[in-house]
Amino acid sequence: MTTASSAASMNAIEERQIAKANRLHAAADEASSAGDHRRAERSCRQALAIFERIDGQRSPDVANLSITLSRILGGGGGDRAEALKAARRAWEILEPLRGSTPELSLLRFLARQQLGVALREAGDFRGARPLLLRAARTAERRFGKDSIELALALNQVGILCKYTSRYEEGLTAYRRSLAILRRELGASHPELASIHHNLGGIEHHRGRFRKAAVQAARSLAIREAALGRSSPLVAADAAAYAAILAELGRRREARALYTRAHRIFLRVYGERHYEVAMNTHNLAALDASSGRLRSAETRYRRATELFTQAIGRDHPDTALARYNLAALLATLGRPEEARAHCMHALRVFEGAFGKTHPHTVSTVDLLTELDGLSGITTSRRRRVRRR
Numbered sequence: 001m002t003t004a005s006s007a008a009s010m011n012a013i014e015e016r017q018i019a020k021a022n023r024l025h026a027a028a029d030e031a032s033s034a035g036d037h038r039r040a041e042r043s044c045r046q047a048l049a050i051f052e053r054i055d056g057q058r059s060p061d062v063a064n065l066s067i068t069l070s071r072i073l074g075g076g077g078g079d080r081a082e083a084l085k086a087a088r089r090a091w092e093i094l095e096p097l098r099g100s101t102p103e104l105s106l107l108r109f110l111a112r113q114q115l116g117v118a119l120r121e122a123g124d125f126r127g128a129r130p131l132l133l134r135a136a137r138t139a140e141r142r143f144g145k146d147s148i149e150l151a152l153a154l155n156q157v158g159i160l161c162k163y164t165s166r167y168e169e170g171l172t173a174y175r176r177s178l179a180i181l182r183r184e185l186g187a188s189h190p191e192l193a194s195i196h197h198n199l200g201g202i203e204h205h206r207g208r209f210r211k212a213a214v215q216a217a218r219s220l221a222i223r224e225a226a227l228g229r230s231s232p233l234v235a236a237d238a239a240a241y242a243a244i245l246a247e248l249g250r251r252r253e254a255r256a257l258y259t260r261a262h263r264i265f266l267r268v269y270g271e272r273h274y275e276v277a278m279n280t281h282n283l284a285a286l287d288a289s290s291g292r293l294r295s296a297e298t299r300y301r302r303a304t305e306l307f308t309q310a311i312g313r314d315h316p317d318t319a320l321a322r323y324n325l326a327a328l329l330a331t332l333g334r335p336e337e338a339r340a341h342c343m344h345a346l347r348v349f350e351g352a353f354g355k356t357h358p359h360t361v362s363t364v365d366l367l368t369e370l371d372g373l374s375g376i377t378t379s380r381r382r383r384v385r386r387r
Helices: 003-033 037-055 060-075 080-094 102-121 125-143 148-163 167-185 190-206 209-227 232-247 251-269 274-289 293-311 316-331 335-353 358-372
Strands: none
Touching (some): 003 037, 003 060, 037 251, 060 080, 080 102, 102 125, 125 148, 148 167, 190 209, 232 274, 251 274, 274 293, 274 316, 293 316, 316 358, 335 358
């Protein structure tokens, strides 16, 4: 075979491999949209391996797939550390590249935004904020004030604002995002379910439970119509709605929705997963509010273990579970045992949110009661619950 023939043969093989990688990338996106994060991760890693072999470790194609991998790992409540690692890799590849082609500019925008998302999911809210705000500004400048890209970027800003108690800023971002998506996609498009879900979440945080319930019910209805009852994304909507119904005193309905969601999460993800941890935590809170204190203790302890395995001992969600366990132990007359959990939660909350955040203030109040009393009554206990 001549050199020219050999080169042509190699090029043909490479082109087939690239086409295969692109099909795998598309399959990963499709599986992720359907909530099948295991299949999405598998397809994405296969595509990534092909481009690494063809282009090397630091090509734009590798960065693009690293962005997708980070989104899949984080969006599925999977390995947050690996999601952050993939996002950092993408940014480290793209940030030093010179040139301003539309393709490269778009990749830089997506990499910056995904790094902000991954930092937020890892509990680094201060690191996430400038990246997500800049991504939103870039989306508006590059794609326009009515673009879907801007709507999705605003959604990410809104999520961050919920966690950091910037409620009015978050509501503004969500409402603007919802208006764009409704105009561009229609009121029943599945993408709108995420915004309704998040609007319900921020109203839940603010204690405006009836408003939260309207948004959560809408999210569940849209997503269930699009994906069916067995999707893990639908299960996440059901669990969020359940948390709000519990606050409204509709505990039987809440427990049914939690149980339904729990079965789906276990089937799709297995037990050691973020969504299972959060649902276990919320079932514990429901048990506590229903007077099932021993069951609540068991579930809070299990939720703490699962959160630690899924996202680490110093993540704010792990600290939240430990705070609620501390409050319950105090109610059960075990203040010394409660104090150790409360101290850990305080350290994490102060580091993540600062001294004036409601979680930090509630934890300081609980510590003060623990220091002054041998136990606290249920009526004085300050419980924080969040999905």
